[in-house]
Amino acid sequence: MIKFDSKSPIYLQVMNEIKKQLALGEIKPGDKLPSSRELAVLYSINPNTASRVYKELEAMGICFKKRGLGTFVTKEINMIKPIKQDMARDYVIAFITSMRDLGYKKEEIIDILKNKEWDNGID
Amino acid sequence: MIKFDSKSPIYLQVMNEIKKQLALGEIKPGDKLPSSRELAVLYSINPNTASRVYKELEAMGICFKKRGLGTFVTKEINMIKPIKQDMARDYVIAFITSMRDLGYKKEEIIDILKNKEWDNGID
Amino acid sequence: MIKFDSKSPIYLQVMNEIKKQLALGEIKPGDKLPSSRELAVLYSINPNTASRVYKELEAMGICFKKRGLGTFVTKEINMIKPIKQDMARDYVIAFITSMRDLGYKKEEIIDILKNKEWDNGID
Amino acid sequence: MIKFDSKSPIYLQVMNEIKKQLALGEIKPGDKLPSSRELAVLYSINPNTASRVYKELEAMGICFKKRGLGTFVTKEINMIKPIKQDMARDYVIAFITSMRDLGYKKEEIIDILKNKEWDNGID
DNA sequence: GTGGTCTAGACCACA
DNA sequence: GTGGTCTAGACCACT
Numbered sequence: 001m002i003k004f005d006s007k008s009p010i011y012l013q014v015m016n017e018i019k020k021q022l023a024l025g026e027i028k029p030g031d032k033l034p035s036s037r038e039l040a041v042l043y044s045i046n047p048n049t050a051s052r053v054y055k056e057l058e059a060m061g062i063c064f065k066k067r068g069l070g071t072f073v074t075k076e077i078n079m080i081k082p083i084k085q086d087m088a089r090d091y092v093i094a095f096i097t098s099m100r101d102l103g104y105k106k107e108e109i110i111d112i113l114k115n116k117e118w119d120n121g122i123d
Numbered sequence: 124m125i126k127f128d129s130k131s132p133i134y135l136q137v138m139n140e141i142k143k144q145l146a147l148g149e150i151k152p153g154d155k156l157p158s159s160r161e162l163a164v165l166y167s168i169n170p171n172t173a174s175r176v177y178k179e180l181e182a183m184g185i186c187f188k189k190r191g192l193g194t195f196v197t198k199e200i201n202m203i204k205p206i207k208q209d210m211a212r213d214y215v216i217a218f219i220t221s222m223r224d225l226g227y228k229k230e231e232i233i234d235i236l237k238n239k240e241w242d243n244g245i246d
Numbered sequence: 247m248i249k250f251d252s253k254s255p256i257y258l259q260v261m262n263e264i265k266k267q268l269a270l271g272e273i274k275p276g277d278k279l280p281s282s283r284e285l286a287v288l289y290s291i292n293p294n295t296a297s298r299v300y301k302e303l304e305a306m307g308i309c310f311k312k313r314g315l316g317t318f319v320t321k322e323i324n325m326i327k328p329i330k331q332d333m334a335r336d337y338v339i340a341f342i343t344s345m346r347d348l349g350y351k352k353e354e355i356i357d358i359l360k361n362k363e364w365d366n367g368i369d
Numbered sequence: 370m371i372k373f374d375s376k377s378p379i380y381l382q383v384m385n386e387i388k389k390q391l392a393l394g395e396i397k398p399g400d401k402l403p404s405s406r407e408l409a410v411l412y413s414i415n416p417n418t419a420s421r422v423y424k425e426l427e428a429m430g431i432c433f434k435k436r437g438l439g440t441f442v443t444k445e446i447n448m449i450k451p452i453k454q455d456m457a458r459d460y461v462i463a464f465i466t467s468m469r470d471l472g473y474k475k476e477e478i479i480d481i482l483k484n485k486e487w488d489n490g491i492d
Numbered sequence: 493g494t495g496g497t498c499t500a501g502a503c504c505a506c507a
Numbered sequence: 508g509t510g511g512t513c514t515a516g517a518c519c520a521c522t
Contacts (some may be wrong), residue, residue, distance in 0.1 A: 006310075006311075006312075006313075009313075009505075009506065009507095010313075010506080010507080011506080011507090020224055020225060023225050023226070024224075024225070024226055045507085046506095046507045047507095048506090048507055049506080049507055052506090052507090084225055084226070087225055088222060088225055088227065088235065091218060091221045091222055091225075092218075092235060092236065092239060094218075095214060095215075095217075095218040096236075096239070098210075098214045099211060099214055099215075101139050101142065101143050101146075102142070102143070102146050102207050102210055102211055102214075103143060103146030103147045103207070104211065106236075109236065110233060110236055110237060112211065112215060113215065113219075113229075113232065113233055113236065114233060116215060116219070132511080132512060132513090133512080133513075134512080134513090158493080158494060158495080159494085159495065160493095160494085160495095168513085168514090169513060169514045169515070169516095170514095170515090170516090171513075171514075171515085171516095172512085172513060172514080174495075174496080175512090175513095177495085182305070187375075188375075188494085188495060188496095189375075189494085189495090189522085190375075190378075190379075190494070190495060190496085190520080190521050190522065191415075191493075191494045191495070191520085191521045191522030192493090192494060192495090192521090192522065193493090193494060193495080194494090194495080255496080255497060255498090256497080256498075257497080257498090262470055265470070265471070266470050266471070266472065269470075269471045269472035270472045281508080281509060281510080282509080282510065283508090283509085283510095291498085291499090292498060292499045292500070292501095293499095293500090293501090294498075294499075294500085294501095295497085295498060295499080297510075297511080298497090298498095300510085311509085311510065311511095312507085312509085312510090313505080313506050313507070313509070313510060313511085314505085314506045314507035314508075314509045314510075315506090315507065315508090315509065315510090316508090316509060316510085317509090317510080330471050330472070333467075333471055334468060334471055334473065334481065337464060337467045337468055337471075338464075338468075338481060338482065338485060340464075341460060341461075341463075341464040342482075342485070344456075344460045345457060345460055347389055347393075348389060348392050348393070348453055348456055348457055348460075349392070349393055349453070350457065352482075355482065356479060356482055356483060358457065358461060359461065359465075359475075359478065359479055359482065360479060362461060362465070378520075378521065379521080379522080380521080380522090414522085415521095415522050416522095417521090417522055418521080418522060421521090421522090
């Protein structure tokens, strides 16, 4: 169960969750995804919001709908493969932008990451 | 002069601009900030929006207002310094958490940052 | 319906009204509050002012907002209870300090309160 | 030296300070008050604000100006005597109103005051 | 001059 | 429907 961050749209957070599962291989190309209603129950969200999740994922080419059957992950591996890198790229850019806004330079940021204790709770 | 990103609220972008100037030392503790009206002209925004910028910055403890006199940067440098580091810490943790969720390890993350082109549009 | 005192900001008076209802149990933790627009109509104020009421109450931790759903009273009763007592404590201390500055002693203050007519306009 | 509460007007706070001194007998009927300029230095306030203090006190009949000589406390004892009671009354009413807004009843308020530890820092 | 409050009404994203 | 943001412009108290 996700704890939603009230700052960004819920549908985006659910999309991210699904993309994450795709990136990690927990969901595979061709897999059937839960119905919108199931998704709504799964994440305790409004059915409209669940619908929007699939609508946006479909627009991104990540899944497609079969009438009467449900929603499925696209089989085209070219579509799925880059998801991990794309998400990582987004995270990196957002992170760098934020840190730069705070006045940090490239070397400083890398130093901070290097020196960070990665072993307690985080890694 | 900022070119506003239509995706995030103007007042947040102006706040970030000011925080950036603080982090970079262009504005110093105790300094008088432009009046709301001046700020409005400076960034071509509505006085109310300018007001909101200072209100939120005040709520963060970054500045304070004196009636009839203006808005000033908090004098206690102790207030400014930790803000930067606290924010950085939050960004770092959020970033690391996200990347780890995607399956990246410490060295991979640092490598990605090292190899990232920092100079086009981002740096 | 409140009759607004022109001396203090309307938004504060409406906030106080809501806090009063909370303290008296007329509104309970978890309850949905009227939408900003409804609140605006309810008190014949501008929607922006109504918005501000909820924004300030949220900043105090008394309520929280769900986008598209509405504004709700904080569920943790622990959040509500102490607010009342904290406020009371502040009032008491400020009051005692002021009275002592005027040269009153404990017994005198209590006597004054005991003898005060509480039933006309005040109680 | 007063630490000003940024919530209420400075001129009111200075007025209160002077009225308090009157109530406590630190300043007596007929006494010469510091000049506006001295008052401004004394409290580190703007000379205009200091002027306003005397203007308002004069309007209340507490002091009067002699051209070229300065500002003096009125000699009419009837004017000075009730100051202490008036201020106390204001404090009491404000206190009771606030507490009642929080849902406290007369007996509860008196109980709180009775049971309050008056001996550490407050009394 | 400064900031604080308020109204009126607009547009947007979200559920 | 909800709240979030923004503009335009007003009036006020305070310094």
